Amino acid sequence: MPDERPGVVSNPTLVMGVVNVTPDSFSDGGRWFDAEAAIAHGLELVADGADILDVGGESTRPGAARVEPDEELRRVVPVIRELAGRGIRVSVDTMRAATAQAAVEAGAEIINDVSAGLADAAMGSIAAETGAQYVAMHWRGHSDRMDSLAEYHDVAAEVRDELAQRVDALVAAGVVPEKLILDPGLGFAKRGEQNWQLLGRLDVLAELGLPMLVGASRKRFLGAMLPAEASVADRDLPTAVVSVLSAQAGAWGVRVHDVQATRRALDVLGAWQSGRRG
Numbered sequence: 550m551p552d553e554r555p556g557v558v559s560n561p562t563l564v565m566g567v568v569n570v571t572p573d574s575f576s577d578g579g580r581w582f583d584a585e586a587a588i589a590h591g592l593e594l595v596a597d598g599a600d601i602l603d604v605g606g607e608s609t610r611p612g613a614a615r616v617e618p619d620e621e622l623r624r625v626v627p628v629i630r631e632l633a634g635r636g637i638r639v640s641v642d643t644m645r646a647a648t649a650q651a652a653v654e655a656g657a658e659i660i661n662d663v664s665a666g667l668a669d670a671a672m673g674s675i676a677a678e679t680g681a682q683y684v685a686m687h688w689r690g691h692s693d694r695m696d697s698l699a700e701y702h703d704v705a706a707e708v709r710d711e712l713a714q715r716v717d718a719l720v721a722a723g724v725v726p727e728k729l730i731l732d733p734g735l736g737f738a739k740r741g742e743q744n745w746q747l748l749g750r751l752d753v754l755a756e757l758g759l760p761m762l763v764g765a766s767r768k769r770f771l772g773a774m775l776p777a778e779a780s781v782a783d784r785d786l787p788t789a790v791v792s793v794l795s796a797q798a799g800a801w802g803v804r805v806h807d808v809q810a811t812r813r814a815l816d817v818l819g820a821w822q823s824g825r826r827g
């Protein structure tokens with residue numbers, strides 16, 4: 550959608566707002582569990598400047614247990630139907646092919662799979678069948694054990710190479726490369742310094758020639774920079790700064806909880822870049 554705000558030169562990086570329909574997400578305390586509240590929250594994020602809403606029914610916070618498939622569907626489908634029905638571009642945050650399929654039927658345009666097809670062998674063929682865009686995030690295992698999988702020699706190169714293998718598998722399953730978006734998976738089997746190494750070397754992931762999504766929002770590695778008494782919301786300022794730096798590094802999109810802060814920060818970047826063009 551072209552930006553029609555007078556005087557604002559928008560940066561092309563897309564802002565994906567997080568709509569967690571979960572009772573246990575670390576970042577919003579499950580306040581949006583109820584479908585109606587989730588829809589209202591999604592509409593607020595759009596008013597704040599979100600280009601895409603990412604609707605998820607399963608928390609992937611470190612240590613989280615899995616949600617039953619039926620419960621995940623029950624959480625996300627009504628929210629997606631309502632938001633997509635209002636003309637909003639929606640993605641579904643799921644590792645399950647059946648949920649992805651139902652979400653696309655309900656109007657989702659993007660499948661955001663944090664496991665890049667590793668958690669559900671049917672995901673590639675379902676993604677291909679639906680024709681949806683597909684976010685393939687770097688992932689090494691489920692949340693209950695991912696902290697033990699953060700061993701790398703060169704994290705940027707290994708994430709690139711492991712994602713390249715996922716791209717090959719997804720394309721072999723029928724997904725069109727033009728539909729793919731890659732995500733380094735910050736915090737997923739990565740320790741603090743490894744997240745910074747990935748962010749500082751986004752050019753390595755860019756070598757695969759596909760659009761990149763960055764999801765740093767409110768994650769532990771940002772909290773680690775703040776005083777011990779800082780709240781989760783205090784991570785929104787560092788998140789917005791990461792959004793700007795990711796946009797400068799060429800990111801297609803940033804996935805955030807506080808859309809307003811990131812939108813304002815990207816507007817500053819847009820103005821800065823327009824100043825450079827004279």
Ligand code: PMM
Nearest residue numbers: 576609610661684686732734735764
């Ligand atoms: N992070 C979370 C969930 N989904 N999806 C993508 N593509 N990238 C991410 O970094 C990502 C994600 C975990 O954060 P949340 O529970 O606060 O949503």
